[in-house]
Amino acid sequence: MFTDAAETLPKEPMSVPKSVYHERQQRFLSQLTHSDLVIITTPAEAVRSNDVTYPYRSSSDMLYLVGWADPEAALVFHHDGSRWISHLFVQPKDTLKEIWEGRREGTEGAKLGWSVDEATSIHELEEFLDSFLTKSSTVHVRTGISSDVDAIVISAIERRDRKRQHFGSGPVSLEDPSRRIAEMRLRKSPEEIDMMRFAAEVSSVAHELAMKASKDGISEYQLQAIIEGFFVYGGTSGWAYPSIVGCGENATILHYTVNESKCKGNEIILIDAGAEYKGYAADITRSWPINGKFSDAQKEIYEIVLDAQQQAIAACRVGNAYNKPHEVARTVLAEGLIRLGIINQTLEEALDLETGQLKHWYMHNTGHWLGLDVHDVGVYKPDGTPRLLEAGMVLTVEPGLYFGAWRPDVDCPERYANIGIRIEDDVLVTDGEPDVLTIRCPKTIADIEGIVGTL
Ligand code: GLY
Ligand code: MN
Ligand code: MN
DSSP states (O other), X not given: OHHHHHHTSOOOXXXXXXXXXXXXHHHHHTTSOTTOEEEEEOXXXXXXXXXXXXXXXXXXXXXXXXXXXXXXXXXXXXXXXSSEEEEEEEOOOOHHHHHHHOOOOHHHHHHHHSSOSEEEEGGGHHHHXXXXXXXXXXXXXXXXXXXXXXXXXXXXXXXXXXXXXXXXXXXXXXXXXXXHHHHHHTSOOHHHHHHHHHHHHHHHHHHHHHHHHOOTTOBHHHHHHHXXXXXXXXXXXXXXXXXXXXXXXXXXXXXXXXXXXXXXXTOEEEXXXXXXXXXXXXXXXXXXXXXXXXXXXXXXXXHHHHHXXXXXXXXXXXXXXXXXXXXXXXXXXXXXXXXXXXXXXXXXXXXXXXXXXXXXXXXXXXXXXXXXXSSOOOOSSGGGSOOBOOTTOEEEEOOEEEXXXXXXXXXXXXXXXXXXXXXXXXXXXXXXXXEETXXXXXXXXXXXXXXXXXX
């Protein structure tokens, strides 16, 4: 089942050249003053149970600036008077640990293969920071990621605070570097787009396989297994966020992740699942009847959501406000529900955020930035006004309608009971037409009816 599908995938992208990381580092550092010190931290490994840890995922800023993905690392930048020095602290070589846990690059490997000037054992980080913290005025560190680094910085600042009275030196302020890095991460480079496109392709094919395998009686977890199995088979590291696989009324629960029920009859199955490739997320949702034949009621809702999504994608253009797709989708959804008699308000009334009926059936945003984080970084409203879209930005477009008959807060129209439809694609803003990275994933009624159950 996987082999034929995998053959249709594009080739894996080339790894990102060191020069690209170097350019990113320089662009970030050019915003700082020479007396600053930057520490990019990574989270500690987290215990899952007893001596088993969760699969490790480094911090996205570390991946963005240098591409180092292993645990127990820190990236430090300091200025030596003539230039910025990048210094990566990593796990040192340790044969016994490597026999048990896997090979390590060590300091030599890090220096050779990564875009850094120096590489040193992580065990020397504290001493190193201690001496540099005394010379720095502003320390750029995101607290809350590494408690070890936080403790070192705080204790150095406390000691400096006491000595500053005598010597007049030492850090006087802390700044979060992720604010500046987020601004850079918001606009994707060609190398990043290649990786996102690959994650999107693998994810699209995974959804296609789940459609093919769908049939009365299949379980949510079996569809999850196909999707996530193909994420790995296709060459990604697995899911970018826990897969949402909900049939029947579970399709009306936005972030349902129990994935335990059996799918019956012509219930809608809603799958929101995306793979992660070299840290980059895809984020796709498709919804279809498990037996491959849309009922009239399902069709009515699906067509409204699809129309909303297509019009919202068309609004992903340079110069439009980031929330224009949301406004477009809301309008199309509200018009559709008024047409079906589900909303008995005027369009203007239906769209009112306080009293409009649209929010009973559509209660989330139409999208978010996508990148190294599935809900990627980047301020939506710098200075309080919506950011305008630029070429290179990637966002999701994911309108939906959810008629949970189980909900006590609304009277669900019986004809549409437990229909939950969300359609989500990943869109790259370009100087021309929006580029749908997930274009390969079937989504018209005809395409879906033609593919479901064909395995
Ligand atoms: N998968 C989470 C989301 O669509 O935002
Ligand atoms: Mn999603
Ligand atoms: Mn999403």
